[in-house]
Amino acid sequence: MHHDIDSLSALFSPRSIAIVGASATPSKIGGIPLDYLLRFGFQGPLYAVNPRGGLVQGLAAHASLDAIGAPVDLAIFAIPAALVPAALDDAIAAGVKSIVLFSSGFAEIGDQGAAEQARLAHKARAAGIRLIGPNCLGFMHLARNVYATFSPAPGVGRVQPGRIGLVSQSGAFGAYAYSMARERGIGLSLWATTGNEADVQVADCLAWLAQDPGTDVIMAYMEGCRDGPKLRAALALAQANHKPVVMVKVGTTALGAEAAASHTASLAGDDAVYDAIFRQYGVLRAHTLSEFFDLAASAAIAGTPRDRSIGLFTLSGGVGAMMADDASAAGLDVRPLSSEAQQTLRDWVPFAAPRNPVDITGQVTNDFTLMERSARVMLEDQNFASWMGFFAAAGASDKVWPVLHQLVTSLRAAYPDTVLAICTLLSPARRAEIEALGCLVFSDPSVGIRTIAALAGRGARPVSAPVRTLALPEPVRLPPGTLSEPMGLALLSGAGVPVVEHHLVQSADEAVLALTALGGEIALKIASADIPHKSDIGGVALGLRSAEQVQAAFARMQTSVRAAQPTARLDGVLAARMVRGGVECIAGVHRDPVFGPVLMFGLGGVHVEILRDVSLRALPVTRAEVQAMVLELKGLPLLQGARGRPAVDLESIADSLLALADFATAAGDTLQSAEINPLIARPAAEGGCVAVDALVIGHAAPAAASPVPPLSQPLQEAIA
Amino acid sequence: MHHDIDSLSALFSPRSIAIVGASATPSKIGGIPLDYLLRFGFQGPLYAVNPRGGLVQGLAAHASLDAIGAPVDLAIFAIPAALVPAALDDAIAAGVKSIVLFSSGFAEIGDQGAAEQARLAHKARAAGIRLIGPNCLGFMHLARNVYATFSPAPGVGRVQPGRIGLVSQSGAFGAYAYSMARERGIGLSLWATTGNEADVQVADCLAWLAQDPGTDVIMAYMEGCRDGPKLRAALALAQANHKPVVMVKVGTTALGAEAAASHTASLAGDDAVYDAIFRQYGVLRAHTLSEFFDLAASAAIAGTPRDRSIGLFTLSGGVGAMMADDASAAGLDVRPLSSEAQQTLRDWVPFAAPRNPVDITGQVTNDFTLMERSARVMLEDQNFASWMGFFAAAGASDKVWPVLHQLVTSLRAAYPDTVLAICTLLSPARRAEIEALGCLVFSDPSVGIRTIAALAGRGARPVSAPVRTLALPEPVRLPPGTLSEPMGLALLSGAGVPVVEHHLVQSADEAVLALTALGGEIALKIASADIPHKSDIGGVALGLRSAEQVQAAFARMQTSVRAAQPTARLDGVLAARMVRGGVECIAGVHRDPVFGPVLMFGLGGVHVEILRDVSLRALPVTRAEVQAMVLELKGLPLLQGARGRPAVDLESIADSLLALADFATAAGDTLQSAEINPLIARPAAEGGCVAVDALVIGHAAPAAASPVPPLSQPLQEAIA
Structure with missing residues (x-):
């Protein structure tokens, strides 16, 4: 991580910049960045590279990067794709530290372009060069007047330097x-765009911004994530450094073909996994x-409510x-004032509504x-985390x-730990004055409420709770494909999931013995990895109480299963104690192609x-997250x-989910999915929850195709 | 309705105006409207009334309205509550046609104020005078420069005349x-505010705007509705005249005490009824x-998509x-272009995404x-009802x-029936130019999509479908209170609801006879209006197949019900054919205190x-609405x-809901609620849906208290 950060600093905070393909025309791709850098006052050596030589916007053109003869932190490549390989060799020879690659004609045009892009990325990496692009609009580091972009937008009007970082794929x-x-x-x-992401990804930019002392709040736009662990590490760093990340995520990731066979995976749509990660x-x-x-603006002005x-x-x-x-509706806690405080308000204004909202009329x-x-x-009485006032016009x-x-000045000083907001109509100048005091301003009260609710977070998530570490059993290596149900139940039971008491039997007599051993009432279920939907073919018999019932059911089951699936490999029959009552739940883990194991729970x-x-939730999880x-x-x-009806034992559900997560961790890359359906939830007095059926699938060799979808066509020459 | 409209025109479009309590100080309540009327150029006679006489803002003050000696269409009362009764007498004597009553101190301060307000309203009504207020900010008719308000807002800056009407409680x-x-x-x-609504309500203003040739779109803010039928009539008129109504509705109406006992009523929260009406x-x-x-602005600029x-x-x-x-997410139909159209686009730009959205890159x-x-x-190929383009900056x-x-000019001319929208950043002047062409402008594409989706309506509601009229049976008069279940089932059956075959029996022997008559398998249920939750006290027995089972169940039921509720009046026992399978639904009608009977359906x-x-849905309903x-x-x-599983017969559900609605119509004001729970929905081959249990409650005498909650304290002197 530290090496990454340092190398990105050479990219984003270069001491010297060269433009390869520098143009004398300030509206051309090779002219725009040079024009900005000169006009907006980049402080440091600037070099124009153009084999035609001569003067380029007042600078003497060098024949190559290597010909500059001085250190170059950042080279901006404003050249056609065909010229890039030679320019990269030149950059390596010149000891350039980082490259912005505007050029299109790589992965976005097909396999050949993708292969060429991979070659370039490999070569740059081997030479220790960081590369942003290709097929991107570049970046701007506004505080340092680094304008490594050909977007016409800054030419139309510049954004002022500030403390919000913005990165967009x-x-x-x-x-x-x-x-x-x-x-x-x-x-x-x-401000950075990452385009095809041959090297630098949105996640790299997030991590850099998370440690950048000049950035308090991070805005990010993402279409797909190439490296789940890297994204999670970047988000964790931002969280540790208390920098809010505001994210727009569009598009979908195709789930692996294997995953589609698993019920859990088909429920865990890709966007839902991103949402869980966020x-x-x-x-x-x-x-x-x-x-x-x-x-983003509100977080930068007022922080987040406690x-x-x-x-x-x-x-x-x-x-x-x-x-x-x-x-x-937004789930905020609009708790009422104490009766003393209400009386004070009513003493002042008899017709006031003094609870909360307070309407002073x-x-x-x-x-x-x-x-x-x-x-x-209000604030003395309840010490609210947020306070919002509507002051009409x-x-x-x-x-x-x-x-x-x-009022704002005085409340801001008296209650520094409260997020303050006013709703009224303000001129831009007055609005800026109030915001400079650290108070939010909204013209629409609903927008204010929704913004504050979002800033307050999506629930009581303990930010600093350590990830659960447990003495795990030896790592488990699962074979690829579907395991038999007895094996699945055994593995989950070994990991600590409460599993229905059961025996694997091979004959009607053994089944009767199982009834004796288990007592009361049992169920029989055919055990076969080849038969996913047992009840459809007569492979399940419920509520068997006598030896006769058990024997008859066993015989019927053999006949009907054999008739329906003559070639299925049968492991025997599972005889399990009947579980009556309770609430049917489902719990599972499936392997997301980007983020790895994802835990699922539902009714x-x-x-x-x-x-x-x-x-x-993506693993690992804390107990609080499972709750x-x-x-x-x-x-x-x-x-x-x-x-x-009696409440079920929620703690035993949490225990089971953690045990399931432990199992997934122990199985690591060999797990495709594990699903408990049903997990019967019962009151504590009835023994808490219990797994009745389990389907565990080992991971086949990963498919060759990348799980990340092709990126959208970026705007080659942005309109403004 | 026509009389109402004419009398409101005297209020909103007066030919002459008098200010009672006119003040020489333009910042006082009695001075503000006179100042506006003079300054903004009201065209018509203006009179100041002030017993102190002298000159008031250049006008000679009259001692009373009657002393003016000329017709007065509108009198603005800017006087304390105590002076209002005498001023009203004066207005009646002078033949004034309408009054704006700013004064506070009426219903909003309690019972005494409410009584005084009712007296004034009664007197005004008897004299044929329309009255808006009290406790309101008055109104402005901008096209005619009628400023009958003391709001300081127009003094800060005037809104231009336009074609959107805005009414706020x-x-x-x-x-x-x-x-x-x-x-x-x-x-x-x-622009109108209705305050305490002693006479003119939001609904009156809606109806007036619905017929006003100067208004195309109506904006309304409502806290509670005093007269449901009047509101519905106004909304129907706006709908018939193709004027979109945009509504903000806050607050809640207390449901009647009796209604709370009914399951249906407690589900049909008040806001849900307003939502259904809307x-x-x-x-x-x-x-x-x-x-x-x-x-509102989008509807005024571009109308609504077809x-x-x-x-x-x-x-x-x-x-x-x-x-x-x-x-x-908004439920719009983003249908793809034909393959020919897609090919055309791809011929122009090989890397374009040509389906829909079309990304031309x-x-x-x-x-x-x-x-x-x-x-x-795109438009030639699919004749879209709406088209939106994102043009970056x-x-x-x-x-x-x-x-x-x-582009906008040319598309507007070529596709006059398509709602057009562009998303880009525009200066206010350019934005106005585009909007003047009848094209919407958004800077945030999401806002554009949501606005267009909302304008397109909430579903395929047939605007012109006639309300269902059916030859109803004789009106039914229900006694107050809960009816016995056999009676409830009989009434619903009579109205056309399919009801489970059943017999009311009084002895075990009769129950056995019922088993013979119904055949197969029956259920027994205690029949008593005094026992709402029968199964909780052993009052239900299911799946009885033999005479022995029926006799035993009958005896058990008598014992346990007598033990649990010794004083309950028993009507006997309902013996009904068992209904197996199907999907349990619930259907009901309950009486909303504002809008009358509301039909409910759910799983x-x-x-x-x-x-x-x-x-x-509030009654009456069409078949299409029930579907x-x-x-x-x-x-x-x-x-x-x-x-x-097989699909159930949705048409038989629609038939049953219409029959339930007919029953409610026949019972009229004598119905409190009727609930079928469960209504078992089955496939057509199994007989369609069938009502298994019914609870019908007759309406008790309405409570004395008004169902409309007190209105909020309006801002007496608006801040700006």
């Missing part, structure tokens, strides 16, 4: 986001460009109701001090504006099959004892 | 919305202020993926004509802007109880035959 998206940042007055530290690392996922900027409590203040009951609707026009006094009563009134400014039957009510998986199900009331 | 919300309209450059026809009348419901304006098909065009694959994600910079050519290929480039302008068990997966109710359930796949 797509050049066109990046250019549009740059323009939007300019329109919204948002400052940036680094959730695990506290990433703020944005679904629109507006959200992308609202979240919990989900919020005090809402309004001068209008109607808007107060809207804010309350929004806040409760139009009375403020008779006494402006009511606004700050009420806010202080006060910000547009010259009479009320100074009162509002004073069984229609909940998982039709309503897709499942929760996911959160259970709690975030929509059907949770079914487990908590809806309609007078 | 809350003064503060209305004032803020006025200021937002000014900031966003949106023009208004009428859905039935094609109201565009907005949940944020941004949506409120996005929807269906949900959309063509998406982009220069960036990344943004194209975002648009496709958004469009499919950055190649456009080499040939700007590609943009319009591609758009025409082209709108900010002086070089590309003329191309973009030409049974956890779906209705925990997941709240139900759909609602839509079934189709909009999240659990619909369960009825359509998920997991290889």
Whole structure:
């Protein structure tokens, strides 16, 4: 990681820059970056490389990089694809440390281009050169006036330097986001596009920004991830350094062909895995460009709230109701003031609504001090993590504006740990004044509520909880393909999953013995790795209580299974104690091609099959995360004892999920998927949860094809 | 209705105006409207009324309205509550046609104020005077320069006249919305606030705007509705006149106490009923202020799309993926181009993505004509109802802007029936130019997609389908309270609901006879209006096949029911044919205190109880609406035959829901609720759906308390 960071610093913070293919025309690809670097004042040696020689925008052109005869940290390649191999040799000879490769004509045009791209990447890596691109718009490091881009956007108008870093896989998206940042007055530290990602990926840029002292908040746009562990490491670093990451993720990753055979894998759609990863690392996922900027700008101005409590203040009951609707829909904690605090407010304004939202009414026009006094009563009483006030159009009134400014200044000083927001109409200058105080400004209260709710995180995720480490059993090596059910149950049981008591039997007499041993009531199930859907072919018999029933069922089963699948290899019959009652759940682990093992939990039957009510986490997981998986199900009331039924033992579910995760960890790369369906959840008094059926599949050799889909066509010459 | 419209025109379009309590100080409540009317140029006689006489802002003050001696269409009452009764007498004597009543101190302060308000309203009504307020900010009719408001907002800056009408129950919300309209450059026809609604309600204003030739689109903010039928009539008029209504509705209505006892009523939360009403009348419901304006302004500029098909065009694959994600999440029909059209695009740009979204890539910079050519290929090929193009930051480039302008002009002329939208960054002046052409402009493509999806409506609702009229049986008069189950089943059966075959029996012997008559397998259920939860006390026995089983079950039932509820009145025992298999559904009608009977349908068990997966419609309903109710359930796949089970007969469900609706219509005001739980849905071959259990409750005398909650405190003197 440290080597990576240092080598990226030569790329993003170069001391010297050469433009290969430098052009005298400032509107050409080879002219744009040179024009920007000269005009916007890059501090350091600048070299033009052009075999035709002469003067290029005032600089004497060198014949090659090697001919410069001085150290070059960054070479910008503004040349056609065909010229790149020779230029790379030149760069290696000259000891160049990093390269921006604008050129298109590589992986995006097909296999031949992809092979050429891989050759270049290999050669650069071997020479210790970092390379961003090809087929990208380059980057800008705004604080250092490094403009290694041919995007026309900075020419139309520059974004001011700031403390938000923005990285985009797509050049066109990046250019549009740059323009939007300019329109919204948002400052940036680094702006980078990664294009085909022959070497530097979005994840590398995230990691660099996570340690960059000039960056507080990171914005990222991603289409697909090439290296799951690298992305997770970068997100973990950002989280450790308390830098919020705001992410737009589009597109889908094709799941491996093998994975499609597993029920679990087909439920765990690719986007759901990304979502689980983002959730695990506290990433703020944005679904629109507006959200992308609202979240990032707000995090940069005010940080993130310490919990989900919020005090809402309004001068209008109607808007107060809207804010309350929004806040409760967003899962914020709109807890009421104490009765003492409510009485204080009511003493001041008898018709005030004093709970929360506090509606102090139009009375403020008779006494402006009511606004700050009420806010202080709220914050003293409840120490809210966030506080938002709706002040109607006060910000547009010259009479009320100074009162509002004073209120924000004074609350900011008195409650430094509270995220403050005001909703009103402000001119851009006044808005900037309030934001400079560290207070958020919204014209639409709903946007304010949603932004604060998103910044507060998606749940009570313990940021610093250590990943669970356990003395694991010896690593398990699974054979490829589907294991028999007794073997699957045995492996899971060995890892600590409670498994229904059972015996593998080979004859009707043995089955009767099993009934005696297990007592009461048993089920028989054909045991065969070749038969995934046993009940469809008469391979399951339930509720057998007598020796006669068991013998008859055994015989019937042999006949019907043999008839239906004469060539299936039979391991025998599983005789298991009947489990009555409880709530059917499903638990599983499947191997995601990008992120590795992903843990899944859901309610069984229609909940998982039709309503897709499942929760996911990439491994490793903490106990708290596993508990959160259970709690975030929509059907949770079914487990908590809806309609007078007893609540099931949620802790035993968490234990089983952790045991399943341990098993997956022990099996490592040899695991394709493991699924428990059903996992019957019962009250603690009835023994907690128990696995009744298990399907474990070993991983076949990985397919040759890359799991990452081709990237979209970037905008070759951005329009503006 | 016509009388209402005419009388409201005297209010909103007065030929002459008098201000009662007129003040010489333009910042006082009595001075503000006079100042506006003089300054902004109201065309018509203006009179100041003030018993102190003298000159008021240049007008000679009259001692009373009656002393004016000329017709007064509108009197603005800017006086304290205590002076209002005398002023009303004066207005009646003077023959004033309408009054705006700013004064607070009425229903919002308690019972005494409410009584005084009712007295005033009664007196005004008797004299044929329309009255808006009290406790409101008044109204403005912008095209006629009628400023009957004391809101300071127009003083800060005026909204331009336009073709959008805005009505708000809350003064503060209305004032803020006025200021937002000014900031966003949106023009208004009428702006009105209704406050306590002693006479004129939001619904009256909606109806007036629905027939106003100066209004194309209606924006409304509502906290609670006082008169459900009036609101429905107004929404129907707007729908008939093809005027989109954009609505923000906050707050909740307390359901009647009696209704709480019914399962159906507790599921049909108040907001869900409003939502159903809005859905039935094609109201565009907005949940944020941004949506409120996005929807209204877009409808005013471009109308509404004729269906949900959309063509998406982009220069960036990344943004194209975002648009496709958004469009499919919003339920738009992103259907692909024909293979011929795709080939045409690929002939022009080999690396284009030609399906839909069409990504023509950055190649456009080499040939700007590609943009319009591609758009025409898309529209010629698929005749999309909507078309949206992402043009990156082209709108900010002086070089590309003329191309973009030409493209919009030319597409607008060639495809007048398609809603057109472009996404790019535009200066306000350029934006106005494009909007003047009738094309939408968005900077955030996601906002564009969501707006178009909302404008396209919430489903295939047949606007002109006639309400179902059927030869109903004689009206049914239900007694108050819970009916016995046999009676409930009989009533529903009579209305056409298929009901399980059953007999009411009074002895074990009779029960055995019933077994013989019904054949096969029966269930016994205690019949008593006093026992709502029969199975909890041993009042249900299932799957009885023999005379012995029936006799034993009958005896057990008598014992356990008598033990549990010794005082319950027993009607006997219901012996019903067992219904096996099928999907448990729930159907019901309950009486909403504002909107009357509301029909409900959902899947049974956890779906209705925990997941709240139900759909609602206020009566009357069309067959198409009832079919839509079934189709909009999240659990619909369960009825359509998920997991290889046979699909149930959806038409028989629609028939039963219509029969239930007919029953509710026949019972009229005497019905509190009727619930079928379960309604077992089965395939047509098994007989379609059948009602197994019914709970019908007659309506008790309505409670004295009004079902409408107190309104929020409006902002007495709006801040700006």
